[in-house]
Amino acid sequence: IFCMVGLRPWGGEVWDSGEAEVQSGAGSGTGCQWHLPRLSTGTSSGLVLVFDIPSKGTNITLSEVLQEHRDSITDIASEDGAADLVTADDSGALCVWRSKDEFSLLTKISAFGWTCSSVKLWNGVIAAGYGNGQIRLYEATSGALRATVSAHARWIYALDVAPLTGKLLSGAEDSYVQIWKLSRSPDTGDIEIEHCYSECVTDTQLCGARFCDPEGNSFAATGYDLSEIVRYGQV
Amino acid sequence: MSARTLPLLFLNLGGEMLYILDQRLRAQSIPGEKARKVMNDIITTMFNKKFMEELFKPQELYSKKALRTVYDRLAHASIMRLNQASMDKLYDLMTMAFKYQVLLCPRPKDILLVTFNHLDAIKDFIRDSPNILNQVDETFRQLIDMYSCLSAGEFQLIRQTLLIFFQDMHIRVSIFLKDKVQNSNGRFVLPISGPVPWGTEVPGLIRMFNCNGDEVKRVEFTNGGNYISPQREGSFDLYGDRVLKLGTNMYSVSRPVETHMSGASKSLASHTKENAAPNPLAKEELNFLARLMGGLEIKKPNGSEPGFRLNLFTTDEEEEHAALTRPEELSYKVINIQATQDQQQNEELARIMGEFEVTDQPRQSTSKGDDLLAMMDEL
Numbered sequence: 001i002f003c004m005v006g007l008r009p010w011g012g013e014v015w016d017s018g019e020a021e022v023q024s025g026a027g028s029g030t031g032c033q034w035h036l037p038r039l040s041t042g043t044s045s046g047l048v049l050v051f052d053i054p055s056k057g058t059n060i061t062l063s064e065v066l067q068e069h070r071d072s073i074t075d076i077a078s079e080d081g082a083a084d085l086v087t088a089d090d091s092g093a094l095c096v097w098r099s100k101d102e103f104s105l106l107t108k109i110s111a112f113g114w115t116c117s118s119v120k121l122w123n124g125v126i127a128a129g130y131g132n133g134q135i136r137l138y139e140a141t142s143g144a145l146r147a148t149v150s151a152h153a154r155w156i157y158a159l160d161v162a163p164l165t166g167k168l169l170s171g172a173e174d175s176y177v178q179i180w181k182l183s184r185s186p187d188t189g190d191i192e193i194e195h196c197y198s199e200c201v202t203d204t205q206l207c208g209a210r211f212c213d214p215e216g217n218s219f220a221a222t223g224y225d226l227s228e229i230v231r232y233g234q235v
Numbered sequence: 236m237s238a239r240t241l242p243l244l245f246l247n248l249g250g251e252m253l254y255i256l257d258q259r260l261r262a263q264s265i266p267g268e269k270a271r272k273v274m275n276d277i278i279t280t281m282f283n284k285k286f287m288e289e290l291f292k293p294q295e296l297y298s299k300k301a302l303r304t305v306y307d308r309l310a311h312a313s314i315m316r317l318n319q320a321s322m323d324k325l326y327d328l329m330t331m332a333f334k335y336q337v338l339l340c341p342r343p344k345d346i347l348l349v350t351f352n353h354l355d356a357i358k359d360f361i362r363d364s365p366n367i368l369n370q371v372d373e374t375f376r377q378l379i380d381m382y383s384c385l386s387a388g389e390f391q392l393i394r395q396t397l398l399i400f401f402q403d404m405h406i407r408v409s410i411f412l413k414d415k416v417q418n419s420n421g422r423f424v425l426p427i428s429g430p431v432p433w434g435t436e437v438p439g440l441i442r443m444f445n446c447n448g449d450e451v452k453r454v455e456f457t458n459g460g461n462y463i464s465p466q467r468e469g470s471f472d473l474y475g476d477r478v479l480k481l482g483t484n485m486y487s488v489s490r491p492v493e494t495h496m497s498g499a500s501k502s503l504a505s506h507t508k509e510n511a512a513p514n515p516l517a518k519e520e521l522n523f524l525a526r527l528m529g530g531l532e533i534k535k536p537n538g539s540e541p542g543f544r545l546n547l548f549t550t551d552e553e554e555e556h557a558a559l560t561r562p563e564e565l566s567y568k569v570i571n572i573q574a575t576q577d578q579q580q581n582e583e584l585a586r587i588m589g590e591f592e593v594t595d596q597p598r599q600s601t602s603k604g605d606d607l608l609a610m611m612d613e614l
Contacts, residue, residue, distance in 0.1 A: 071386070071388065072388065074388070090386055090387075090388030090389070091386060091388070113387075113434070114387055114434070115386070115387050115388040115391065131343070131387050131388070131391065132432070132434050132435045132436075133431070133435045133436070133438065134435075134436065139446070142446075144444075144446055144448065145444055145448070146443065146444050146446075147441065147442060147443045147444065148441075148442050149440070149441045149442075150435075150436035150437065150438050150439060150440045151438055151458070152438055152458070153427075153431045153432070153435060153437075153438055153458075153460055153462050154341070154432070154435070155343070155391065174425075174427065174460065175425050175427065176427075176458065176459055176460070178458065188445065189446070190443065190445055190446075190451065191443070192443060192452075193441060193443070194441070194454065194456075195441065195454075195456035195458075198457070198458055198459035199459075200427065200459055200460075202425075203418065203422055203423065203424055203425045204425070205338070205425065224338075224398055224402070225402060225403065225405075225422065
């Protein structure tokens, strides 16, 4: 039995960890991703556990253990495509996985000295947020660095992607939420990112932020010592 | 949560306590000899080898109540006495100051620089006593050994553990309100200008690369803040310029420190619940306290050195008034223990809980060291 942090709902179903018995003996998990019919969760030892979710019933079983990271897992992202899963760790290293029947390592992205606190996958683009306030974009299939953004003055805690538009949101301890737009140039295939909007949640070190709709027209954020979730919408 | 947090919590809170005591000793015009004796006694007790050994063991943080008990004992390690109201105020100031420092740390690793600032100041307090100085240096070296090679992620976990410990504490401190680092609602001001942390770039630049790794585009944007590059990194050695000001002494005789109780109660709903519910960790906390305090060798005042009472307020009347008007939910009551099945144990506990006071004569205990609770009784 382990502790799951950061559950994400998929297709209207919400995973309630109290309902099912999980057969595993791993340490505390950080980072969890639902990609039916499987669920993967990271651990503080660096292992990524992949579970099979049955279509009926509550008997979840451990199907694979991905052993590549040597530091605590911080976040996991998934998408259907050539690259299916990205895992990030405390040292700042990222692993990109492809899954057919089993997961295989596609590529590994080295750390550069700062924790990768948050990672998202969209359209074959990896967006990673780091503890030094930087956002980096990578090509998922090759792991090549495609953009660096000096986005925040403090530790980035949250990244989110609006899948229908490619809008990216970053929230950090500098009290800012920044909204960006990801795109791919049709001619060159180059990945591009532009800055759209800044919002300061006064005197709040943000620890969570997400879009509230798949187009990215509204978002919500919360932070340390705050008992509220603040919601913003486009007018 | 990180099991390496307690040493940092204890040393930094201890440092703040010493700053405040030093200021009050001078404000109350306590003779130099006595003041120095008090500071030396407390620092000697704090850095006691056995105590430090217990402290540095990997362990969870315990409740505010348990920790408060340790500082109660520390503050009474010499010829100085503090009334309940003054002790409450002292603890409020210590915790809010350190909460502020943890919150505003530019990098998670800077929490170590804050600790070193406190230790540097402590060494200055006892610069004329080489024996105690050695003890402090020894602890300094232990800190460097244990923390220097931790990653940013591990430091952030320590920082988060500390922030959770301080969560929902919004006591307003007048020196913070005056300096505009705290709002009237008790929350700290987070600056959006100034130097960025060491290792962070000033926000505002996007660089894009092609598949060969060549930079093909560079775009600037406004991030909203007003940041500049940092000048230099602080030193993590035994001696050196820490650069960071957090953790240095912000008190002086001319700036008396007050806290405001009113208006803080609204945000303490969760705190109230914690006080009312029976504490299931009570026994564990007692064991922890017993272990820690087993290492605290408290010197009892001998006949030739008369004690004195320190007041954290400007007058005795103020102190009395503060004691009467302190909101219920902010009282640092010692651990509440439900009736246990063991009637005898419960009586023992109840007696100990009610008697955390300095007595003139040390109480005699029959089984020295055997029974943890009896060990507490001795102190």
